Amino acid sequence: MVFGSSVAPGGAALPRESRDRKLNATSFVVLGMLAQGPATSYDLKQRVALTIGNFWAFAHSQLYDEPVRLVEAGLLTATEEEGGRRRRTYSITEEGRTALREWLASPTLDETEVRDLGLLKLFFSAFAEAEDLATLARTRRDSHKARADGYMAMYNQIAGYADRWQVKSLELGIRIERCVERFWTEFTEELDSGTHKPPNRPQ
Structure with a gap:
């Protein structure tokens, strides 16, 4: 069972300005991790813990909520198991890859935060x-x-x-x-x- 598409209701492509208003740092964490390969939310949690979790702190519960939101935005698709625990495996769409590339190309002017x-x-x-x-x-x-x-x-x-x-x-x-x-x-x-x-x- 597959969920998600890269079109808005009525079949129109999701506007970039609409997409940009919805994305935050956690969105790009999820997109970047899934650009490396499909994963469940649990897989995402494990990947983050071993990598960027060493320097980018956020509530790991967001790795369960954010993919659902990105599916609705057309940036991910989700495939659900037919039986068992009915786990969802998320994959990045071409629209999601475009959003990730645009974010990587955007200026990074924010000051480095120190919370020590x-x-x-x-x-x-x-x-x-x-x-x-x-x-x-x-x-x-x-x-x-x-x-x-x-x-x-x-x-x-x-x-x-x-x-x-x-x-x-x-x-x-x-x-x-x-x-x-x-x-x-x-x-x-x-x-x-x-x-x-x-x-x-x-x-």
Whole structure:
């Protein structure tokens, strides 16, 4: 049983401006993943967890909702099992590939967002005890080191056969994690040596 088409009601092609109003970052995550091959929502969740989930956070429940919406928009088709769990397997349409290519060709002017809980705590550390600040610095150093080491292991494992631009994105992840690891390492050394002078605590 197949659902979805690339036409609007009445048989007219889906207008680009209508399509663009409906698409968001999650839409393009789904389109990009399905451009690599058909998948169920569970398959999408697994693919994301192993790849872009390392740098693009969002609710994985969207990987169950968004494909349905994209089928309605004509950017995907869905084939449902006749029996059993009646799982739906999604495939990208030519209209979906066009939307993905247009998105990739569009300007990318948004600023990079940094949502780092350690950085947020550091900002307010004038209200913390000295030992809490030291613990924060050590745990953030260790956390970023572990993540960078994990990325390096992944890089060494896939570099010989994976898509080169996906490997390149992993390279940036390694550089970012090493940079942040170095920041917290140096800050830890400052605290340990006593060269860092804490600010006066606000009253």
